[in-house]
Amino acid sequence: MIVAHFYDIESGRKDLSARGLGRGHERFAIPVPRDGGIQDLLAEAARPDRRFNAVICESIDRIARRTYIGTQIENRLEQLGVLLLCADEPIILNGKRASQILTRRVKQGVAEWYVLELLEKSWGGFEAHTEQGYNVGKPCYGYAADKIPHPVPARRAEGRTKHRLVPDPVCGPVVTHIFALRVVERLAYREIAERLNRDLDRYPPPTPVDPDRALGRWTGSSIREVLINPKYTGYMVWNRRATKKGGSCNPPELWVWSSQPAHEPLVTRETFLAAQKVAAQKERSRSAAGVNSAHPQAVRSYPLRSYVFCAACRRRMFGKTRIPYSYYACVPAYGHRPEGHPPAIYVREDRLMDGVSDFFARRIFGSARWHYLDHALADGTNRAMDEYQAKADALRRAIADIDSRRARLVRTLETTDDPIGDLVQDIHARAARLAEERAAKHRELGDLQQVQPVRSVPELLDVIPVGTADLALLPEVVLRRLFDAFRLEIHFDKPTNTATCRVTITGDTLQAIRQVTATALQRVEEGAAEELPICAVPPARYGANLRRLYLRLLGIGWWSRAVSTWSRGARSDHLSPLRGRTLDPVDDNRFGAAAGRDRRRCFLPAHA
Template sequence: MGADQSGPIPIGIIGSGSRTTRRRRLTGPGTGRNALGPLRLAFAGRTSTEDQQDPTLSIPRQLNNCRTALPDQAVIVAHFYDVESGRKKLAARGRGHGHERMAIPVPRDGGIQDLLEEASRSDRRFDAVICESIDRISRRTYIGTLIENTLEEAGVLLFAADEPIVLNGKRASQVLTRRVKQGVAEWYVLELLEKSWGGFEAHTDQGYNVGKPPYGFKPEKIPHPVPAKRAEGASKHTLVPDPVQAAVVVRVFDLRVGERMGYSAIADRLNRDLMANPAPVPVDPSRAAGRWTGSSVRDVLVNPKNTGYMVWNRRASKTDGGRHNPPEVWVWSSKPTHEALISVETFVAAQQITAGRERSRSTPGKNAADPAACRAYCFRSYLKCGICGRRMFGKTRRGVAYYACQPPAAYRAEGHPKSLWVQEEKLLKGVGDFFSLNIFTRSRKARLESGLLKAQYTRTREWESKAEALRQAIDDIEARRTRLVRKLELLEDGDGDLMRDIRQRSAALSAERNAKLDELAAHERQRPVRSCPELLDLISVGEVDLTGAPEPVLRRLFEAFRLEISYDKRSGIADCKVTLTGAAIDQQGRIAADVVAEARTGGGGAAPVSRLYGASGRIRTCDTRFRRAVLYPLSYGGVSSLAGRA
């Protein structure tokens, strides 16, 4: 590689040491240069991400400034630079490919990682490193100092073109100046980020969208409020529903919340009619799949903008390669800013389904990913161990299907056996009886109402008692604070200590009152939801025998009715719970009708009856007499939940 000769030496740049001194101090073991040869330097450059600066201009400018600052007989023999943020951790630096998308007119020998790697070798091509300014090495003081120390340990000095290049070893003033500059650079970036964050928060609260509109919406241009930018044609964007895509979003949430379908199953349903359900188009149209996929369905379901609120900072697009941020750091608008496609409650319900199905395969049938899988298990993901709360998994022994719980010894709960099993056939009979007696029988509503009224009365009384206790506590605190203020008014010449104690006590009472007010507000938001036993009127009536139903039919029924089973080996009883909701009752009614029709035409047997079953190993199920009715309140529509035992 050709050398870059420096120009004239500016006055005051070089220290007082002679050229011989410079050569002696920079020559030593591992430098790899001849004592009489020129001083060889490596150029270290960095420019921010390509959407913030123009690397085709910034990198050449940095190189020219470094050339201008070079001492005589010094040459740049290698070029290392990156197109990336200077606030990254060192381990993540120098691994990007931003430079490949630019025609930068400077040869490149690698990035910062390649520079450090070559500096540690005995055959390195350079004796020192030069950059335009120290903040080009890193925008964070710790990372910049770490790189500087790493180079110095390898016998390589780090120079900056905007600092005096000291070659006589006297570096105290240089280090002080450099550390001050690093601190100022880091402060400047942090202040800029804080102000930028505040601007984005205000931008979000005003309802302006950042980036490509999500599926279901189209942009509506608003003239930019700044006259200068408005004159340049700049604008801002709000969201309005897309006439076709908005209906698809509603359909996706109906399938997820109503029928509890998985991402891939929803995608398959939408792909049946791509005219009515047009597939989403990514930011880069060349990457479009032309159909729905599981990931595209997930993108729709997890986007909170569908609720009418504007949300920002869902992804770390600038700092962590687009990683999804946790919901607690999202920035929400204080009120809805555009027309909602679904309610907040429906959005929350969809996320709860996702959390409940984590790491659980949602498609029916045997596991296609496991070559050894020979059968499907209808209670997969619905059955949990009543002792440890883990999902029980299917196993087959001598042709008989079981569900087992075998936690590792280190995670085994107290009283949990090494292995516990329950037979699928007996569970299926018990669950079938539970559905027959509580869902499909004509007496179901009366059976539910008798339990619901009592349960609702108990919950309401408990809620009201706690609310009244909180109000009384707040009134008591207010009375004590009032008495304290009156005493303070009567004091004419109280000493300083007494006045201080009274003020501290008043402040403590105010803090206690505010804490109780917050607790009361949180309690008010948990007001019991009205139970709706009338939802059962929308469910078909008929005799159903689930023991002969195909596994896909069973799973569709279990998903629609939110089946949850908890099997306790100690008592030998499996507790069952299903939930009817106002938001999903239409889908639940349709699925129930399909199951009843299947039982009538598909060989359904005699009406189910309650029986007591026994099994080896003291595994048993008991009758499914209705034990209790429990309301599990949600914040939308009507809710009816049934709990019993199988």
């Protein structure tokens, strides 16, 4: 007598803990009343007042498509005193179940094999589909579907089609622009979205598969989806998303790539890889200048924020103010502190700014920049090339040695008149191991040749104009654009108390560098005229300390020559040798190499 019906509409390959929780049965008009799913069945079987003493199913593979899960359910029911029977098996109640169990286990194994084989063939079909350059699903933003008749005649007769990707004339340039904003200006996802939302007619937002979910604007997540999609490089890629994990991204090693470009690219492969690196460098850091409005306790901004790194732990240093100075600090947690790392590392912001200003003034905008660049290239490039060449030569020598050993094995076999069976087997085994070693060395050499040292192009420096740049005169907005365009990195080493500045100029960023450099130099000239007025000499009755403070407010307080002259009485005859001259700093070491600031000019009025 049947007292209850338990069934589910779900995959039989799920874990037991995930079974019976779906609501797929509600989508079907099944005329059989349902008392619950597999979890309800097991729960009622454990109760003393259960309504049944046996459970019967159509076939054992209906319980689960995995042998382990099926036997687990069977054992749990047996421990509770409930028999598990199958309609396609002989029902034996006399206790002799050996043949029944053998038949059941064979059927379970066949059922699991059938599913695995089906999955493997389906996977192989998608791999072939990807290799041929066909797209799966809706075309990604920036591309349109170029539908072609299905290559299989039966499917073609049904009206089925396949499609490749072709650039969309409206949305394609938007994708290229998004990558440019990310790589060149290094903007965050949200800032790129805000910039695109200013002109939605020119930069139309993407439309999801379900139009009802469309927001009608760009968001940070939609920008991220564009930047992490490798299809824009021209290659067809499949299996980026996990269908069983809520659409989460699979690791790149599980992606299936076409061996050759399948459609017209919207960005180069180098640009795509550069965009992926920005995320790691800009993680948890704002791109916008100014005070962080999202933090209620933020009262000031730090112009070098996100550019300063600790050389000991490679972490980004954060801004911290201890009146009267601002610092950049690295205070890692105790458990994440590398060996030899101090509990806290601080470096003053003004000294870093002086060094960075000197770096740009001398090595980027200065007339002698070629001298510094030639010296740096001769040192760094030669070292990298020497290391690369040494590794390549070592691998080639190893391959040659393996070839010589294989040749000796062949000669041994040739010179042996009547080789015995064991000798032949040993020679074959040794030859197989040498072949594996040789293939491994060839793979290492191939991988090494793909990551050759980057070729330097010093000619890119000629595109940057020569000029005098005092970064202290630039507003923070322009300053950050300049640093982002040059991809500035500052690595501070506490033991040596030195900071290393590094900038990168590429072909992709060249146009943006020219624009932001021209803007920066123009603002420096305008700022020099506006912010550095003609110096006024304070009256003689003021004390030396007040005069020194007065000069400091004018931005020339460290020029002790003028201060000492005024402190001796501030008479015009004492100042006459300085009238109309440019004052130079006396002690540069107090402020580091402040080459950017020593170009400020302060003329004393003729009536002083």
